[in-house]
Amino acid sequence: MPLSPEERKRYSRQILLPEFGEQGQERLNAARLLLVGAGGLGSPAALYLAAMGIGTIGIIDDDRVAISNLQRQILFGERDAGSPKAPLAAERLRGINSATTVPTFAERLTRDNALRIMQEFDLVLDGSDNFATRYLVNDACLVLGVPLISASILRFEGQLAVLCSQGGACYRCLFPEPPDPMLAPSCAEAGVIGALAGVMGTMMAMEAVKIIAGIGQPLVNQLLIYDALEGTFRTVRVERDPNCASCSVPRENRRLADSYEIEACMTDALEMTWQEFEKRGIPLIDIREEWEFSQLPSNGTLIPLSSLMARLEELPEGTFGIVCASGSRSLMAASVLRSKGITGISIRGGLNALR
Secondary structure: OOOOHHHHHHHHHHHOOHHHHHHHHHHHHHOEEEEEOOOOOHHHHHHHHHHOOOOEEEEEOOOEOOHHHOOOOOOOOHHHOOOEHHHHHHHHHHHHOOOOEOOEEOOOOOOOOHHHHHOOOOEEEEOOOOHHHHHHHHHHHHHHOOOEEEEEEEEOEEEEEEEOOOOOOOHHHHOOOOOOOOOOOOOOOOOEOHHHHHHHHHHHHHHHHHHHHOOOOOOEOEEEEEEOOOOEEEEEEOOOOOOOOOOOOOHHHOOOOOOOOOOOOOOOOOEEOHHHHHHHOOOEEEOOOHHHHHHOOOOOEEOOHHHHHHHHHHOOOOOEEEEOOOOHHHHHHHHHHHHOOOOEEEEOOHHHHHO
8 A cells, every 4th residue: 555645754754864854855855856768867866766755756758668778777677668658657656656746748858848848847857868858958957047967878987967057067068069960979889788877877866865955065067977897986077168158148048049950879980999090090198097097008198088178289180099998988078079179089999998
């Protein structure tokens, strides 16, 4: 038999740390969150948020359950294949916490419906898997004055940041423009391991709790990077761009872009293999941290990712290679540099590919 709201509230208070306090739980009970995507990142985030007593968890997802995605979309099972994800996710969350309200939107987030849907919520968690949606969610959060928790995963690496908070950086501060459709990595290469999605989705939930309850230090103006193969976490300082086309504009003057039509997966021109790199004979920039370089040196010039944007003048002229441990940080760096007119190409698989 489902617990009554009063019973759920009493139980929720008992399972949290005493330091969290009754006021912190009350804030969770009153919070209204929107999950953009009920996939690999949204699934674990939703499960923990419902279990911890979040009052309202909205879910927008127009997709259907696919067997091939079950290794990371843990809200669903084999018998759900072919069914719409949003209503199934709501049913699962209500089974975990009957006191949680779960409004669903079984539609694609677009320029036409974004503000209408998102204005009902006070925090957004973006677990989408394409650039078009990420930029749209970012811009809509800025228009509405709603903070954003954004996460992404690629192969064995994940990134996480709290964006669009008062005085904090936004997604366009990190990536001013979407990559050229012909320069985005191919979907065939952009695989992920399910457990990585679980780690990053759970961390999204933790950041949400910190923001809602007013505890700890949320990842504002920081980009957290998790290397699953090395088992390491590191943070890169991200400053708000005073000339950002989105967040530098006064809120009353902010508008959505005219279009968010971006093809996310075309070719792999931002990447090359070690064999291709050796044939081209171009310079190499190693963006790992100093401690990584000292443990496993490379033939590249060391410019850590954490200081890359401040040392652009040290980069070679023309085309050059970029390497990290697994190829994920270097791919991100190549995308950012390309938006600034600098032609760096990520080495696929990084130094791990040489082992």
